[in-house]
Amino acid sequence: MHLVVCAKQIPDPETPASAFRIDAATNRVVPAPGLPLVLSQFDGIAAEAALRIKEGGTGHKITVISLGEEQAAAAIKQVLAMGADEGVLLRDAAFEDGDSHTTATALAAAIRKLGDVDVVCCGRQAADWDMGQVGLILAELLDWPVAPLAQSVEAVAGGVRVRRGVGDGFETIETSTPAVVTVSNELGTPRYPRLPQIMAAAKKPIVTWGATDLGLDPAKLGAAGRRLVLERLALPTKGGNVRLIEGDTPAEQAAALVAQLRADRVL
């Protein structure tokens, strides 16, 4: 099996709200100083899913693809250090400021160009915009079945088997391959590359493809091709008027809280 991992580089989603800044003129997030860009959490987990399939004996190659700026190569290298084999960076001015559809269009073209792909592993959502669309649109563009929100993925004869949460319970589904899988955090923690693996990853190949390499019309990509247009990005308003419950002992605090809740008719 040839597995593909789609990996996005994003500002650290655990940036505390107090350090989170927006440039209102451009509607962009200003990365907090000193906090590096990171591999989107769920994409590390998607890589873990692909690696488990490969180690299960059914995979022979993992290619990691990222669409982004030059620095997105760092996200690719991280997945290579985890154990992927080859990297593809999709980089072109034509890709910039797109939406989920234009990103999926470029990724689909890259996957077609690779040619022999059996399973694409995406994250359930990129942890910056939290959209959760690209993997699903990709499946539609490729006309492949999709198994979303996987908590485990395994290769079975002619396909993949996915366990996923549905409402209050779980289900196990199977689809034929080629297929797209989107991976959720319950799958487990991504492995942490050790120094020798990081060094080895530096020697693994990363190719860069632009719109022409993919045979795509720039008018359908990036800002020119987007269907969903970001109009405004703002900070949320917060309550911000917490009342700390007084008391010299936990018993006094508890009594004061209960009295307050009864006065408010909450309890």
Add this chain to the structure above:
Amino acid sequence: MPRNVLVVGELNDGAPSATTRELLGAACGIAASGEVGVVLLGAGASAAAPACAGATRAYTSDDAEYDAFRGDQWLRAIVAALDLGDADLVLIAQSTAGRELGPRLAQRRGTAVAMDCTQVVDDGGTWRATRPAYGGNAIATYTFATRPAIATVRPKSFAAVEGDGPATITALPGAGESRTRIVSREPAAAEGLRLEDARVVVSGGRGLGAADGFALLQQLVDTIGRDRAVLGASRAAVDLGWCAQSMQVGLTGRVVAPDLYIAVGISGASQHMSGCSGARTIIAINRDADASIMDFARYGVIGDYKQIVPELIAALRGG
């Protein structure tokens, strides 16, 4: 301006789900005097249609093949409903099904979806959809370059309406093929109150320090009453294996809007608050008076939960 809105409904024990009724409430507010359609799929769909207050037309198929959601099958049915009507806007719940349907439907119709919206307005002919982004650290507003606009909607974002159900019911075709096959299903043991229905949610986080912290919180729940209170958790607590994943509140968990939300040992990361900031009153029990949760809480109790929660139980029992 009258607008036609199509709601993708979901059935829950043979009735429109709570979120479906919320979507219909939203659609009524938006449609002006336009048509509000609702798609209902699965056994009992046409019998459930009259309970869809706010809808003027229902598109239904009673084919039980639709009962267990499979995107391939549902998409064909929704596309068929879109072909029959003339929707300017499609509303879908941000549920397991909706998370899959939104992007796939958008792609099939050559249009776009905004996911997990908390607000959708018709601004003189321009659809504006507002949604949290960056885990709730930012609020993003989008417009659509294509039609119809599609939005998946965060549960508890709109109020349901009372009133008549749809006057017309149009039949949709049966389910047909799916490329995904369900091997097995494990419905969760339906015991007690659902998180979304509870009036009081007591959630524990990493600050509990160990799984047995949840046993203490369960005593608090029992004291408040199992008929109205239930346990929740932060993702950190779930990831540590201290509790079931179904208890997770937040962006990638459940969305609750109880009268009272008691967050114990939870720092208040934006991704957690995405799931509970709709609560009427939030109480934070935390060692750290500077924790972000204090930006959301009405009342903060500063201290070690191991000392505070037993006293709280005693105080509640005492009165």
